[in-house]
Amino acid sequence: MLNDKPEWVALSAHRRTLDNVHMRDLFAADPARFRRFSFKHGGLLFDYSRHRITEDTMAHLTKLARACDVEGWRDRMFAGDKINESENRAVLHTALRRPAGDRLEVDGEDIMPFVHDIFGRMRDFSDAVRNGAWKGYTGKRIETVVNIGIGGSDLGPLMVCETLKSYTSNELTVRFVSNVDGAQISETLRDCNPETTLFIVASKTFTTQETMTNAETAKAWLLAALKDEKAIARHFAALSTNSEAVTVFGITPDNMFPFRDWVGGRYSLWSAIGLSICCAIGFDKFRELLDGAHAMDQHFQQAPLEHNMPVIMALLGIWYRNFWDAESMAVLPYSQHLHRFPAFLQQLDMESNGKHVTRSGEIVPYATGPVVFGEPGTNGQHAFYQLIHQGTALIPCDFIAPAKAPSPHQNHHDILLANMLAQAQALMQGRDREHSDNDPQKVFDGNIPSTTLLMDELTPFHLGMLIALYEHKVFVQGVIWDINSFDQWGVELGKILAKNTLAALQGQHAAGNDQTTGGLTDYIRTHNS
DSSP: OGGGGGHHHHHHHHHTTTTTHHHHHHHOOTTTHHHHEEEEEEEEEEEOOSSOHHHHHHHHHHHHHHHTHHHHHHHHHHTOOOTTTTTTTTGGGGGGGTTTOOEEEEETEEEEEHHHHHHHHHHHHHHHHHHTTBBOTTTTBOOOOEEEETTTTHHHHHHHHHTTGSSSSSTTTEEEEEOOOHHHHHHHHTOOOOGGGEEEEESSSSHHHHHHHHHHHHHHHHHHHOOGGGGHHHHEEEEOOOOOHHHHHHHOGGGEEEOTTSSOOOGGGGGGGHHHHHHHHHHHHHHHHHHHHHHHHHHHHHHHHHOOOOHHHHHHHHHHHHOOOOEEEEEEEGGGGGGTTHHHHHHIIIIIHHOOOOTOOOOOOOOOOEEEEOTTTTGGTEEEEEHHHHHOOOOEEEEEEESSOOOOOHHHHHHHHHHHHHHHHHHOOBBBBBTTTGGGGGBBBBOOOOOEEEEESOHHHHHHHHHHHHHHHHHHHHHHTOOTTTTGGGHHHHHHHHHHHHHHHOOOOOOOOOOOHHHHHHHHHHHHH
């Protein structure tokens, strides 16, 4: 078991030597600390100097990574081995980022021609939508694209489209519907024109309840206006593997873009699921996004663990989660364009590593995935930063920002970055009683760890690097915790029970609901009647 490994025991002992060490003292003792604990790769500066670490700490953590065979698991993932053992699948979102001409066999098939064939179709389709060659049923060009999906089929594309909004065209609007709450699709379609709206339905099985409910509502809305089933073929595309269900819905095979089961939902924005991204920013920019991720893939594969960005980020997370009892972490992007990035990371991290059994099925005796939360700066400063500064929980923070202003308002960006740098300094430095007017309410110890990630600028390439960085960080942590980061069985029970509860809400007999569910169901039915 992990916590029995000599490297883990050594880390526990080393941790006790840092009990009374403050980062202020570490900086005072080492004028070169920032240079020692920061480096740049491909336009991304990674600063981890503000952590409760020494060189000995990092050496101990790296030994733990090697003892858990992080390098071997990494190589097996990139090679296409079926490391998602519970579902007997390879994990190959990284293959989607590889250039044409590469070769990678899975079950005897070179999958790279399939990958780039789909990309070619995505380019043709998105180009036609963007340049007006693709016409709706009445001959008008498409003005609005609505992506209907949930989970990874929504969070990833939505986050990328929001982050890269400055690259979008004024002639085309891309919107997203995920919640089965009818309010969202009603509000989304309120000012849409059925003649100029294209729907992209993203569901691997084409049976996902939320997605298909919204898709049927969109179809009914379209047909109420255009009054011809043939219109569906000009106003719907599908991102799916279920060609039969897609055809029954009314979508032609030419408008279906498949992907393989070695692409997990929360890793799927790089696949056909990224079609909405292509429509929003153009395929060339989507390719730049892929290239940025590929650059991080290569760094992750080639850099020694001691100088490997995803590995170091992962090890720092292990350090605080398992040796300092930090139950959560804050992701703090100082860029309004990145306002959906924390939500994207919540799924990536918490769905991947929110596990309590090892790969072999044993209950883990140590903590695994943290709670991830965050908001863009400076909004978060006026919300939850108080708890991070003076609360009783240790919450490590990731600060993320582009160095170059993404808008023409340089003064705004200077203020934004000044706040980010000041908050990170305040978290580390704290304020003693002497500098607090002798008022204990104003005192806080500091010594709160944080990482700072500075992109040269917020481009598709740099965003691709950033996303892949966090993907690999989560992977490394899963390897060390000996859990499968690529399944998500915990969400299945609620889906099963929801079908039974829906039947009860609709007045049908539904055995098996607990007493409280039955009481609440009766109340809802009585109220609605």
